[in-house]
Amino acid sequence: MFKNKTVNYIIIFILNLLFLGFIVITPIIATAEEVKQKAYNLGNNYWIIYDNVCPYCKEAAKHIKQLDWEKRFKFISYRDASTYKMFPDLTKEECEKDVHMVTPKGEVLAGYQVFRTIIDNLSATKLFNPLLQNNYAEKKLNEVYEKMVKERSCYYKKSDTCGLKK
Secondary structure (H helix, E strand, C coil): CCCCHHHHHHHHHHHHHHHHHHHHHCCCCCCHHHHHHHHHCCCCCEEEEECCCCHHHHHHHHHHHHHCCCCCEEEEECCCCHHHHHCCCCCHHHHHHCCEEECCCCCEEECHHHHHHHHHHCCCCHHHHHHHCCHHHHHHHHHHHHHHHHHHHHHCCCCCCCCCCC
């Protein structure tokens, strides 16, 4: 390389430091998504923040668990204080109004988006996803979701126009 052995050793030493520096520094450099995922310790799971008292919500959670062959959906009550330690971006007031989800990427979803994401990622329904990617299916799925919201509202007597039987 160079005529002076000392210069050669210094260059090799610097290159080694740079190489080792990249090995050490590279894991520290992370995308916002990776930081959020590690902060939430999500792994490959979808965390559903739901109402564990509402009978309709509990029944839906039971069915989702039965159809979740990969065990990727985890449920936690919006009433549990640890929910907000795990997910500090959420508030109890928001979660009381509607179902929420934190995806494996750390995205926070609410309402119909949660319902749709469950259908799109549930082991048992993935096969049907191509059939559900159209306006008619989207409309029908939205109707199903709205009926679930109405049932929960009726349960808590938050709706004056409740026509559902208990």
